Every structure is written in structure tokens, then in C-alpha cells.
Amino acid sequence: IEAAWGLGDYIVQGVVTPDHYVVNKSDFTIHSRLIAEQSVMEVYKHPSGVKKVKVGAKKINKGKLTDDQIIKLARIGDSIQKHYYFPQDMEWAMEKDEIFIVQSRPITTLNLHPEKVKSVDPKSLDQMKLIFTGAPASPGIAYGKVARVMSLVNLDRVKTGNILVTDMTSPDFVPAMKRASGIVTDKGGQTSHAAIVSRELGVPAVVGTKVATKELKNGDEITLDGSTGNVYSGLPKLITGVHHKAEEVPHTATKVYVNLGEPDLAPTIAQGNADGVGLLRAEFMIAQIGIHPKKLIHDHREQVFISKLSDGLAKFTESFGNRPVIYRATDFKTNEYRNLIGGEAFEPQEPNPMLGYRGAYRYIVDESVFRLELEAIKNVRNKLGYKNLWLMIPFVRTVDQMRKVKQIVASHGLARSNSFKLLMMVEIPSNVILLEDFINCGLDGVSIGSNDLTMLILGTDRDNETVAPVYDERNPAVMWALEHIVKTSLKHKISCGICGQAPSIYSDLTEKLVEWGITSVSVSPDAVDRTKQIVAEAEKRVLKHG
Known part of the structure; x- marks a missing residue:
């Protein structure tokens, strides 16, 4: 459903961008909302005809329809489609809260024929010159001309299709990262800003190369493989193939959520097939604020933090409609917090x-x-009325800590309910060993942070290239822990998810998790549809074999 202030002609002409709402056909719940800013509209002015006028200040960034109106329109659209037995393109208008259907016609633009497209021949990479290797951060092959950025003032160097090459990225880089076809950095590991945002954008990336900004200059033509970490000189061979209609994404009993951190990406990603946000990282939103929260408190500017964080959270909750958004409270480490303005005064070394x-x-x-x-x-x-926002507590070392955090949450007027769930990250061995005690504190669910949990079980830093090969979520010790967490949660009738990278990388692990009874997996945006297919197949096997 699309909606704009004023007459609909401005939508057709492209003068204004309409709001975009997606509703689930099966149960008429709102899947996603994309609210567009609108500063002008077309109105009827008797007797002169139509006239362009400014939209009132309070309406510029306001959603055009209420949830009830969205659902009412969806039901009308559904009934009209059933009447004509064919997908319909309908035009509607609303006057004084009354809806009028002014036109309905069959959709004639459905492309039922495959189109020919060009794609990279992966075999051609074997014949290309390897320049250097870094850590694989976001899968896919990208190629193009280098745009080397050593300062924020040079971000406009990155044109659509360029390969962004830089020392490391920060939230200020996101507009340029959106334009880039690929990203290469000197620093960072798989949990760095560059790696996480690249996966959210679906842009291939290689991080931690150490030498990219030294070896590459503006205009160099390179190819990178985000699955292997290899960076090659030159452009790859392209092959022409047929692009078939995408396979329909199956519905699954196991929820497939998405991991997110950048508010600006929420409206786009929300229109995909994720069942909600399984891990909403606080850190990127706070990094965008840029000032250490304790400095804001010291300067009596707490409201700046509250307001900006509220705005960021609202983008996610609004965009994802009725689907849950699980906010993980801040889990900055001291070295990361020190990088914010004023951080050195409040963070220990x-x-x-x-x-x-x-x-x-x-x-x-x-x-x-x-x-x-x-x-x-x-x-x-x-x-704001977005009741789909839940809270998850990270890195809880002891049962007593969980009790105390619960008391703090309750004392600030946030009580567990059908619409407000309180979850805990399971990412420390003590969480696994004493899981029943943690659950008995009163939790609605747990979410396995497989990245930290694997590192702490195996005593291995995955971002340290010397010992990184030891890191493996499929290690028997880690697999034992995962099975114990899932089955213990099932026994106590609470939800159990996983929000590390593992499910989007290892299909065999995902199959095991489903077999054990996990209730959700949360993956990077580019992996949602693929993971849904894996989960659907695993569920079929469980139903067949018991």
C-alpha cells in the first residue's frame, strides 16, 4: 500500500515519494512500514483546478495512514482481488477517514519470462593476480575502480560501483558504503563496523588486510572475494546466464530473524522476509551520537542521548510493523567507549x-x-506506541547479576508482559553451566551469542590471526553447549534463539539447532532467505523422522 498527502497524481509524476506499507496476506498483520518525508502536495482548488501547496510542518515526516487504516485498505484490496480472480492494481482516496476505491485494473507488468544477466565467473579468479589477503567479512565477489578514502572529507570520492578502500570505517562512512560495490579495509575483524555494516548492506567486504591503503591507489581496477578474503588485480571474466524468478521463501515454524545495527537500513531490510530483528545492536546508534553518554550526563545533556536513541529505536520498530525488535542493551568494551568524545575521562585502561x-x-x-x-x-x-520493542541483557556473569538487572528494569517501569519480553544473552560458560538457575530468575527467553561463547569455550580470539584457525562453532565442546542450551530452554518452556554468525555460515549447524528445538535463528540480512530454505528443509526432516 502506498500513500501520500494530497492528490495521487504527484505519486504518478514522481514529484513525491509515497509511504510504503506491506501487509501479510495470511493474517493481515503489518509486515513493514517505510515512512517518506513529504514537503509539497497537490490539492484541488475551485475553480482554477489543481494547485501545488506546502505540507504543514507537523505532517512532513508523519505517517500518512494509521495501522487500522492500513489493515482496512488491505482487506478491501484482498476482497477486490478475490472478486476478479487476478492480481489487481488499485487506486484509492481518503476523505474525512472514509476510503474510496477509484480504480482497479489487472496487473499487466508481471514478468513471467527469465531475463539474461551477466555475473562473475568464479573460475576466472584462479587466473588473476593475487595482491593480498585479509579476513573475509561479507560474502560475494565485487569488482571496480578503487576509491581510496583516508579522511571523512574524501567520502565524496566514492561513486556508485567503486571499491571503497580505507583504514577502517565508522558510522560516518555509511552513505559511501551504500554507494560502493565492495569494501576493503586495513584494520578490523569480523565484528568490526566495516564487517557488520557490509553484511547488513549485502556488500562484499574484506577487512584487516593491513596493507590495502598502501598497495592500492585511486583508479586501480581490482576484484575482491568476500568469502575468501582475497583481493586481486584487474577485473574478472563475466558470463551471461539466465536469471530465473527467485524461489518462493517458505514459511517456517522456527523464526528467522535478522541482525541489525544501522537505523537508516531498517526501512529497506524490513521489506524482506525476516520474521523480526533478533539482535538490534545499540553500539552503532550510540557511535552516531558520538559523545560518551557519561559526558552528556556530566554536562546535563542526558536528553540528547535519550532523544537520539529513541529516534534510532523508533526507525526499527516502525519499519518492522508487528514483528518483534529485540534490543540488546549496550555492550561497549572500555576500549570502544574510550573512542567516543569525552570517553577517556570515564573509561579505565x-x-x-x-x-x-x-x-x-x-x-x-x-x-x-x-x-x-x-x-x-x-x-x-x-x-510512540511501538509495543514490538523487547529488551535483551548481554554478558551476564552471575545469577545475582541477572536478578539485580531485573530489579533495575522493573524500577524504571518496564514490567514483563505479553508485549514486553526480557531476554538474556547466553555467551559465557557460566550461563551454560547454571542455565536453569538463570531461567529461574524469571526470563522470557535466551539468545545464544555464538561468537563470544565459542571464543570463551575454546579460549581463542577469532580476530587474532595467529590463533583464529582454532575458532570453530562446530567444535564438539561448543556443539555440546548449544544442545544443552536449546534443550534446557525447551524444558522450561522459554524461547531460545541464536544470534551469532554461525547459522548463516554452516547449514549443518542450523539443521542441528532445528532438530534440537531452537525457536529462532538470527542472521545477517543477506542470509535470511537462504537460512529460511535451510530451516524449512530441516523442519521437514524432523517431521518425517521425529
Whole structure:
């Protein structure tokens, strides 16, 4: 459903961009909302005809339809399609809350014939000159001319189709990352900003090369393979093939969620097939604010933090309609927090930040920042009305810590209910060993953070190239832990998901998780449809063999 202020002719002419709403046919729930800014509209002015006028200030960024109106229009559209026995393109208008259908015609633009497209011949990479190798960060093959960016002032160098080459990325790079066909960085691992955002964008990326900005110059033609980490000189051979209509994405009992962090990407990704957001990272939104929250508190500017975080959260909850958005509270490590403006005054220097002052312990020792997060959640849920926002607590070392965090959450007016779920990340061996005790604290669900859990079980840093080969989520010790978590959650009738990278990489692991009874898997946006196919096949086998 598309909607704009004023007469519909401006949509046809392309003068305005309409709101875009997607509704699920099966149960008439709202799948996604994309709200467009509109500053002008066309109105009828008697007797002169139509006239272009400004949209009132309060309406410029406001959604054009209420949820009830969206669903009412969807039901009307469904009944008209059933009447004509063929997909329909309908035009509608609304006056004083009354809906008028002004036109309905058969859709004649359905492309039922395959089209020929050009794609990279993977075999041609074997004949190309390898320049260097980095860490594979986002799968796919990309090629093009290098746009080397060593400062934010040079971001406009990146044109559509370029390969962005830089030392490392930050939230300020996102507009350029959207234009790039591929990304190569000197620094960073698979959990770096460049890696995570590349996966959200579906852009192939290689990170941690150490030498990219030295070896490459503007205008160089290169090819990168985001699945292997290889970067080649020159362009690959292209082959022509037939692009068939995409296979229909199956519905699954096991939810397939998406991992996200960048609010600006939410409206686009929400229109895909994810069942919700299984991991909404706080860190990117806070990095966009740019100032350490405790400095804002010190300067009596807490409202800046609350307002900006509320805006970011609202983009996700609004975009994903009725689907859940699970917000993971801040899990900055001290070295990451120190990079924010004012951070050095509030963050200790630690020899091992991964095992340091982070997660739930931080909220208990000093709840001032966590309090601001809870205020932002209340804003989105209570003032804006998006009840699909849930909360997940990361890096909880002890059962007592979970109890204390629950008390803090409750004291700020956020009580567990059918519409507000409280979950805990399972990413520390103590979470696995004492899982029943954690559950008995009162949890609605758990989500396995397979990245940290694997590192801590195997004592291995996956971003350290010397020991990274040991890192493997399919190690028997890790697999034992995963099975124990899923089956224990099932026994206690709480939800159990996984939000690390593993399900989007290893189909055999995903099949095992489904077999054990996991309720959701959360993957990068580019892996949602593929994972749904894997899950559907696994569910069929479980039903067949029991």
C-alpha cells in the first residue's frame, strides 16, 4: 500500500515519494512500514483546478495512514482481488477517514519470462593476480575502480560501483558504503563496523588486510572475494546466464530473524522476509551520537542521548510493523567507549577489555547510562506506541547479576508482559553451566551469542590471526553447549534463539539447532532467505523422522 498527502497524481509524476506499507496476506498483520518525508502536495482548488501547496510542518515526516487504516485498505484490496480472480492494481482516496476505491485494473507488468544477466565467473579468479589477503567479512565477489578514502572529507570520492578502500570505517562512512560495490579495509575483524555494516548492506567486504591503503591507489581496477578474503588485480571474466524468478521463501515454524545495527537500513531490510530483528545492536546508534553518554550526563545533556536513541529505536520498530525488535542493551568494551568524545575521562585502561568492564556488571556498578537506555525504550513503547520493542541483557556473569538487572528494569517501569519480553544473552560458560538457575530468575527467553561463547569455550580470539584457525562453532565442546542450551530452554518452556554468525555460515549447524528445538535463528540480512530454505528443509526432516 502506498500513500501520500494530497492528490495521487504527484505519486504518478514522481514529484513525491509515497509511504510504503506491506501487509501479510495470511493474517493481515503489518509486515513493514517505510515512512517518506513529504514537503509539497497537490490539492484541488475551485475553480482554477489543481494547485501545488506546502505540507504543514507537523505532517512532513508523519505517517500518512494509521495501522487500522492500513489493515482496512488491505482487506478491501484482498476482497477486490478475490472478486476478479487476478492480481489487481488499485487506486484509492481518503476523505474525512472514509476510503474510496477509484480504480482497479489487472496487473499487466508481471514478468513471467527469465531475463539474461551477466555475473562473475568464479573460475576466472584462479587466473588473476593475487595482491593480498585479509579476513573475509561479507560474502560475494565485487569488482571496480578503487576509491581510496583516508579522511571523512574524501567520502565524496566514492561513486556508485567503486571499491571503497580505507583504514577502517565508522558510522560516518555509511552513505559511501551504500554507494560502493565492495569494501576493503586495513584494520578490523569480523565484528568490526566495516564487517557488520557490509553484511547488513549485502556488500562484499574484506577487512584487516593491513596493507590495502598502501598497495592500492585511486583508479586501480581490482576484484575482491568476500568469502575468501582475497583481493586481486584487474577485473574478472563475466558470463551471461539466465536469471530465473527467485524461489518462493517458505514459511517456517522456527523464526528467522535478522541482525541489525544501522537505523537508516531498517526501512529497506524490513521489506524482506525476516520474521523480526533478533539482535538490534545499540553500539552503532550510540557511535552516531558520538559523545560518551557519561559526558552528556556530566554536562546535563542526558536528553540528547535519550532523544537520539529513541529516534534510532523508533526507525526499527516502525519499519518492522508487528514483528518483534529485540534490543540488546549496550555492550561497549572500555576500549570502544574510550573512542567516543569525552570517553577517556570515564573509561579505565584495561589489559583485556573483552573480559573487563562490560555488559550487565556495568549497569549494576553505575546504572546512570543504562537508565537512559530504559528511558528511550519507554519513549518508543509508551509515547510512540511501538509495543514490538523487547529488551535483551548481554554478558551476564552471575545469577545475582541477572536478578539485580531485573530489579533495575522493573524500577524504571518496564514490567514483563505479553508485549514486553526480557531476554538474556547466553555467551559465557557460566550461563551454560547454571542455565536453569538463570531461567529461574524469571526470563522470557535466551539468545545464544555464538561468537563470544565459542571464543570463551575454546579460549581463542577469532580476530587474532595467529590463533583464529582454532575458532570453530562446530567444535564438539561448543556443539555440546548449544544442545544443552536449546534443550534446557525447551524444558522450561522459554524461547531460545541464536544470534551469532554461525547459522548463516554452516547449514549443518542450523539443521542441528532445528532438530534440537531452537525457536529462532538470527542472521545477517543477506542470509535470511537462504537460512529460511535451510530451516524449512530441516523442519521437514524432523517431521518425517521425529
